[in-house]
Amino acid sequence: MAGKVNQDLLNERAKCNFDVEELTNLLDDGAEQTKKRRTLEQNVLSIKGLLDDVPEEYLSHKEKYENGLRKTLLFCKALQTYDKESANKSFQENIRLNFRNSLWSAVTKDTSPLLLHLEMFMISILEQGTEEQSKYWGKKAANFEIIGTYAQTELGHGTFIRGLETRATYDVDTEEFVLHSPTITAYKWWPGGMGHTANHCVVMAQLYIKGKNYGLQPFMVQIRDLETHMPLPGVKVGEIGPKLGFNTVNNGFLGFDNVRIPREWMLMKNAQVLKDGTYKASPNSKLAYGAMVYVRVVIINSVFKYLSRAVTIAVRYSAVRRQSQPKPNAPEPQIMDYVTQQHKLLIAISTSHAYHFTVRWLWDLYIKTNKELKRGEFKNLPELHILACSMKVISSADCTALIEKCRLACGGHGYMLSSSLPLLYGVSTATVTYEGENTVLLLQVARSLVKTWEQISKGHITVSPSVVYLCNRTPVPKWDNSLEGILQSFKRVAKGKVSTSVSSLDQYRKSGLSPEDAWNKASVQLIAAAEAHARVIVLSVYKDELERKSSTLSYPLGTVLLQLLELYYIYWTLEKTGDLLLHTRLSEKDVRDLQYRYEELLEKIRPNAVGLVDAFDYRDEILSSTLGAYDGRAYERLMEEALKSPLNAEPVNESFEKYLKPFMRGKL
Amino acid sequence: MAGKVNQDLLNERAKCNFDVEELTNLLDDGAEQTKKRRTLEQNVLSIKGLLDDVPEEYLSHKEKYENGLRKTLLFCKALQTYDKESANKSFQENIRLNFRNSLWSAVTKDTSPLLLHLEMFMISILEQGTEEQSKYWGKKAANFEIIGTYAQTELGHGTFIRGLETRATYDVDTEEFVLHSPTITAYKWWPGGMGHTANHCVVMAQLYIKGKNYGLQPFMVQIRDLETHMPLPGVKVGEIGPKLGFNTVNNGFLGFDNVRIPREWMLMKNAQVLKDGTYKASPNSKLAYGAMVYVRVVIINSVFKYLSRAVTIAVRYSAVRRQSQPKPNAPEPQIMDYVTQQHKLLIAISTSHAYHFTVRWLWDLYIKTNKELKRGEFKNLPELHILACSMKVISSADCTALIEKCRLACGGHGYMLSSSLPLLYGVSTATVTYEGENTVLLLQVARSLVKTWEQISKGHITVSPSVVYLCNRTPVPKWDNSLEGILQSFKRVAKGKVSTSVSSLDQYRKSGLSPEDAWNKASVQLIAAAEAHARVIVLSVYKDELERKSSTLSYPLGTVLLQLLELYYIYWTLEKTGDLLLHTRLSEKDVRDLQYRYEELLEKIRPNAVGLVDAFDYRDEILSSTLGAYDGRAYERLMEEALKSPLNAEPVNESFEKYLKPFMRGKL
Known part of the structure; x- marks a missing residue:
């Protein structure tokens, strides 16, 4: 298995212009944590019997369970041996400490009975x-x-x-x-x-x-x-x-x-x-909200990590895969060089970073609010609750959609289970539904926004920090292409959508509907307003947190992380032109300029694509993907995996003599 | 199994205000065809051994194949016995005749080795x-x-x-x-x-x-x-x-x-x-294009039928499922009564109809063009090829996305394989990739649009019927909410996008890029232009074909089908406000009016939702869904299916003595 690394990947790594290890350390919250994580991975994954010889996908449903349970127990034992640090820490400390831990996925990738x-x-x-x-x-x-x-x-x-x-x-x-x-x-x-x-x-x-x-x-x-x-x-x-x-x-x-x-x-x-x-x-019955927030933070953390695995796979494969011949007599280009492919994949890297920063920010807020709760202070709980709902919805929806985009970007081979991409979709799409179905949560967020809106119109202007923008009464300024300008514009959109849906609610009420029926009737608009609010939060936290870190970064790393941030901003601006044209002073020319800037950013980020996904630092055992392994031997691995199929163990399947031969002779 | 029908479904069927059988006959191209299809289904599905006792999902990969082959052969034999009609018809006649045949799905739902x-x-x-x-x-x-x-x-x-x-x-x-x-x-x-x-x-x-x-x-x-x-x-x-x-x-x-x-x-x-x-x-090497077009028509026909199955399941379940209590002391409403749910599901019914009409129109064009080819006339082939590419892309993308929406609209239970919704997603998403990957096909469509655009600017105005709108030089008129007005606006959008991407191409070329690199650089815009063109075709064919049929329809059926058509038009207008604001004279007030009209249409169509999916006339064996059966016994069926799990055959799995007990006692 240990072959040499694909030449295209070697070239990609050579041209990366920032220090991959520096980014890994940043993601791990320090070099020390990177080291500890790697040691734990190394120790645990060396244990015999923890990884499958025959891929799980070939087993029957019953066998999958039995094998899954066996490995889970072995894994729990392994952690008792090698993860002494956790034993001395509180439940909450361990959550934070293990934000970057994906070891479970190497063992029970479709999750564990425990x-x-x-x-x-x-x-x-x-x-x-x-x-x-x-x-x-x-x-x-x-x-x-x-x-x-x-x-x-x-x-x-x-x-x-x-x-x-x-x-x-x-x-x-x-x-x-x-x-x-x-x-x-x-x-x-x-x-x-x-x-x-x-x-x-x-x-x-x-x-x-x-x-x-x-x-x-x-x-x-x-x-x-x-x-x-x-x-x-x-x-x-x-x-x-x-x-x-x-x-x-x-x-x-x-x-x-x-x-x-x-x-x-x-x-x-x-x-x-x-x-x-x-x-x-x-x-106080509100105490129970604490656990709900905690679970949602865990979900956000899991779903964006699924995305970072998916994009690692897709980017490496796109560096290895060559296709078509746009220029006569030139070799087939790496598919990563197609701008349409960059358009599909680079936003997935930005999005992983966006939620990386957001989830940590939310966790800190949770810890802070939890301390307040224990002191009997509840005033920040509703804000935290709404933030957690918003972030759960938008992270699960965004990451799931992008995982699927990564899978489709790998063409037919992305459809193979051995790519791990279908599995990542399966586990991530579940987050859209569980622990608060997304539509239901959006309606909760909308309810809170409408309440705030009504308070503001009644003159109450002490509102929670995340919705202060709803109070903004200044005239809509000229369009401003800076990140801050874009952020302010998204706030205008969210405010505009809250305002429009409140008008619709009023109109439906005035037409004679009960408050509940009016709410129902306007709910498509209300959900859209809540989504716009959630987008404001991610845009704002991603920017603030990255800017907060930027002084600690080397110039090359700082540059590429800022490019990813800007890509995220412009991507969403171009996705939401309808809203922005309605609620801000965005013009046709601005849209065209942003489109050019977007295409320029894709080109700037492209050479660092492999470096950026390498920095997520997923071991091959965790990725568990024929297409995404570090060495880029995608085709060889596809074939090696196929040969493990029990069907391939014998040249002729018994169904031939039993069914097919009699059928071909008209004797079935 | 044969229990009584769920009361909510009985109520739904009672309040349906059109003749379901009339719609079924329309979809079948006549009552005679409905009868023949049903007879064939009845005959074939009565054969012993053709349907599984234990659901396929419990089997190992190898067993799935063996069982699938066995059933496939039995099924082929059954068709030889009962489908005498096909034997006397040509390959092509049989394709058209079997457009509504989904019998295969009852036997090998994950498709067949033959x-x-x-x-x-x-x-x-x-x-x-x-x-x-x-x-x-x-x-x-x-x-x-x-x-x-x-x-x-x-x-x-x-x-x-x-x-x-x-x-x-x-x-x-x-x-x-x-x-x-x-x-x-x-x-x-x-x-x-x-x-x-x-x-x-x-x-x-x-x-x-x-x-x-x-x-x-x-x-x-x-x-x-x-x-x-x-x-x-x-x-x-x-x-x-x-x-x-x-x-x-x-x-x-x-x-x-x-x-x-x-x-x-x-x-x-x-x-x-x-x-x-x-x-x-x-x-003539162009003859090979014929087969490609044929395959793409078959794909369009399969993927929208997957969608109509998914929406049948989701609508029936939404009529049975009750949840929440918006009004104090009132019973929990059927989830179909939530406007957010109608927003997710009714567009799926419209979309099924849109492609029902489009695929038949495309097939007729294929037959016509094929005859020309055989006479040595090739002039209509490029147009047919581009139409087939456009329709393959947009139908696979739309239907797959809506199937997933249907699945998610069923909440957690939609995640169960026994709902059949994950399976429908699995088979439909493949159509995005195979027989011409969608991005690649869109670039082909774009290439043809750009070529036409350049011909037009050089004064050639004899262009194919489907792109005549690119020649329109009249000023953009006032926004017009009629279907025809909306269609014209979508043509403006497509034209505007072609125009903008050609400008970008020129600009990139002028900046010194080679034609190939300029093309690549502008490809995100080019793809968007091609998509806009494809949308024009569906909007236009759906409308034309339905209007062509309308004189033959009863007033109640005609009314509901027109509502679905209008829903489709307004849904896409609201989805594409960004494009429409840029390229037409759509105003903020128009958007608000359209939003109200959309909410009104949801309310109008809602009472007929179950009737509309009943009219697709899928037998329970074809739907193969715990959530979507005709009788609406969703919960009972979920439990009945779960009890078929081989894991449930014994109260204690052997893994307990083997792994879990020793582990609990610290002796593993």
């Missing part, structure tokens, strides 16, 4: 359990003495959590909760690891005491026997079947037929049920 | 063989005495067919061609059925006679023994491995180590090699 154990189960225990409960179950979970998952969504209920049907009815006599699924639509559906892996589960259920509903509460439920792994009496559990992605994650369903748990198994940090059935409400 | 045999292999024999060759191999292929495929694309070469490396060198002494793959990149890659199914193959190879290259020619090559199915000496053949879709199609690779075939096995309709090695050129 994913929910390690994220949602642990976090629920920590955030929703009393101190005692957190300690008790937290320790067991951390030591893998119990394996858990988190069950909220039901077969018939997702977004609207008040509609969940699973019940937990308190029985005062026995001091137990009775968990029950009254209908088929009440079955829990989706939890990762639920199928055949978890033996415990945090279940969100409607609390009933003496016939009265006290809303959704979290309950710890044991679902399988720890010795035999058999489902406990009254527990109906299994896996939900194959999906577009996450096929090694063992998503499951769960139904209860009057399953009893002790009163103490309700997670009671926020609300409590006393022995006699007295319900004590949560001191 | 796909290439039935399409490309047969067509190559007919179009490229001499009369004698056509008769000889055509009969064997039709009777399945031989199983073939068509091999053009190579591991290192796709779009640029002149770059293909496979050689066929004529040996005068033995009167044979020697087929050889000089490098790994010369291996044929992709042909369906090549892996383990085909025993013959039409191979495109560079013809060499006495050291001189005579370009690409087609050769019939036997690759496997008919008795043992073993690859013949010198033939290296196998499958290429798993892909995003087409996993039952057995795509393969093929390499030659000096394989000899008789001279008579070159397909010699167009060019000939005489015994003594004399090369006789094709009388």
Whole structure:
């Protein structure tokens, strides 16, 4: 396998005009972190049995699970051995420290049956359990003495959590909760690891005491026997079947037929049920928002990393692939030299950088706000919540679309699973739907924008920092091609769209519609306004954060990072000319100038394309791509992978004698 | 399984205000055709063993192939029994007759290992063989005495067919061609059925006679023994491995180590090699364009049918799914009642209709032009070629994007393979890449537009009908909201974009770039111009063809079809405001009016949504979707399908004792 590096890639690396290692260190938050990450990768990936000999894609659905579980456990053990640092740090510190860690992807690329154990189960225990409960179950979970998952969504209920049907009815006599699924639509559906892996589960259920509903509460439920792994009496559990992605994650369903748990198994940090059935409400129900924000930050961080992997693959392949002959007698050019290809791929690099900076900024805000929450200060929570919603929507939508663009930019070979591009699409598109479906979140963002707008029109002008631009009453200035000018113009667009949709809302109301129906009627416009707001945030944070860093960068690196930033700005200006023509003083000539500048930037960035993706520093095991490996042996690897197909192990498949031959002779 | 129909769907069907059967008959080109199609479906789908008990998705890659081949052969037999009509018709007549036939999808939904045999292999024999060759191999292929495929694309070469490396060198002494793959990149890659199914193959190879290259020619090559199915000496053949879709199609690779075939096995309709090695050129090389157009029509027809299946699923599910509670104390609404959902789905119905009409129009043009070709008239061929390119690009791009929108509109459940939506995306997205990658085709369209533009500026005004609008020199009129007004505006946009990109080309040339480099530099703009041209064609044909039919329609059906047409027009106007603001006299107020009209149309079409998708008349076996079945038992079917998972056959998977238990006890 260890052949020499493709000559085209060698040439690309030779002409790169910035220090790739400097960029890697920047992305890692320092050279020290780069070193630690690489050491961990090296140690863990040397373990035998952790990587597949025969690619997972050849296995049956059942085998995929079994193999996935085996590797996951081996991997958890490996981390216990090699990742001593994490053990001494808090959950949150580890999240930040591991922002750049993609090791999981080398082992279970379609994600792991312990994913929910390690994220949602642990976090629920920590955030929703009393101190005692957190300690008790937290320790067991951390030591893998119990394996858990988190069950909220039901077969018939997702977004609207008040509609969940699973019940937990308190029985005062026995001091137990009775968990029950009254209908088929009440079955829990989706939890990762639920199928055949978890033996415990945090279940969100409607609390009933003496016939009265006290809303959704979290309950710890044991679902399988720890010795035999058999489902406990009254527990109906299994896996939900194959999906577009996450096929090694063992998503499951769960139904209860009057399953009893002790009163103490309700997670009671926020609300409590006393022995006699007295319900004590949560001191502050807003605390739960913290966990939602955390999950969304994790999503943003994962989805833009998927994108950076996809663009690494596509750019390297585009440097290796040669095609057509625009100039007679000249050799076929590298497809990376086609401006249409640069147009598809370079924006994906910019976008990866945009979210790299945005997610760190958002995380810092989350940590800061979390500290405030713990002091009982809630004033910044709504702003954080709306920012996290906006960023989750726009990052998942942008990155998923660009991953698909990267795949298509690799032509037919991008359709091969061995390229890893279809898989990256599968896992990334899921982020559009889960943890707050994008349309639903946009409507939440819109609701907040409309509220702010109405407050401003009533004269309240103390608004959150991210929406201050809605107060701007200065006349629209002349178009200004600078980054700051473009940013201000996007703020005008967002403001204009909020204003227009509020007018539409008013008009629909005046026509006699109820407020709800008017809202519904205007919702296409409202969503567009929320999207425009989200775009303002990314544009603004990407610029601010890069400018903040720029003094620490060498001149060559600073230059190329600024080019990427400008590319991002102009790309979106050209994508949104309709909005800008309506809401700013952009002219036809400006559009033409920006188009030329865009084409100029593509040309400037092109020579550094391979260097820029090399700097993401994904090991071949993590990329797991025939097209994107560091050595650029794309064709050789495609063939090597194909030869691993079990179908290719024998020259004639048994179906010939069984079906095809009789058929050809008219005897089937 | 045969339960009652979901009450929400019953209500939807009751409130539909047009005759669903009338629309079905219209789509089928007459009630008689509807009847025939249904009878064939009923007969074939009653055959035992044709449908899977355990869904294909649970099988391993190898098992999928074996099962797929078994079902394919059974299906071919069934057609021989029940589809007597086809036997008496020509290849082309059958294509048109079967435009509405989706029976294959019920049997091999991820397509069949005989796909290439039935399409490309047969067509190559007919179009490229001499009369004698056509008769000889055509009969064997039709009777399945031989199983073939068509091999053009190579591991290192796709779009640029002149770059293909496979050689066929004529040996005068033995009167044979020697087929050889000089490098790994010369291996044929992709042909369906090549892996383990085909025993013959039409191979495109560079013809060499006495050291001189005579370009690409087609050769019939036997690759496997008919008795043992073993690859013949010198033939290296196998499958290429798993892909995003087409996993039952057995795509393969093929390499030659000096394989000899008789001279008579070159397909010699167009060019000939005489015994003594004399090369006789094709009388007209343009004949080959005919087959390309044919294939593209077939693609357009398949991809919009995938879309109509996707929207059938999504609309029915949206009628069944209820979510949220915008009004206190009211029941959760059907998600179809959310305007954001209507915005996602109704355009997909319009788009299906748009391509339904367009593909038939294009087919008629193809038949007409084909007749001319046979008479030696070539003047309409370039126009047909450019139209087919434009339509292939825009239909594959639009339909694929909308299928994905349909999937996402179904939330988490759309991510389940049992919904069939991921599969529909997998097969449809491939159409963006194959048979002319979209970006490459758009550049071809652009080249033709620029050429026409330059001819017009030189005073030639006899241009093809589809580009007459480029000659329009009247001043831009006031904005006009009528369909005709919008169509004229889109023509202004396309013209404006052609004009702007030609200016850019000139400017780049003047700056000192070579024509090729200037072309490359302006290619992002050129592609946008080509897309705008393609949009004009669809808008115009959809409108013309529907208006042509309208006198035959009942008033209620005519009304709803016109609403869909108007929706399509306004949807694209709102999508393209940037272009329209630049190139027409569209104003901010017009945009606002159009937005209201759009919201009004959504409301008007909403009550007929289920009726409109019912009219596509897909049997449940063809839809093969838990979410989209006619009875709307979405939740029950999701659970029933999940229970078929082999993982669910046993309560405890063996991995527990093997891996998980030891791990939990720290003993792995």
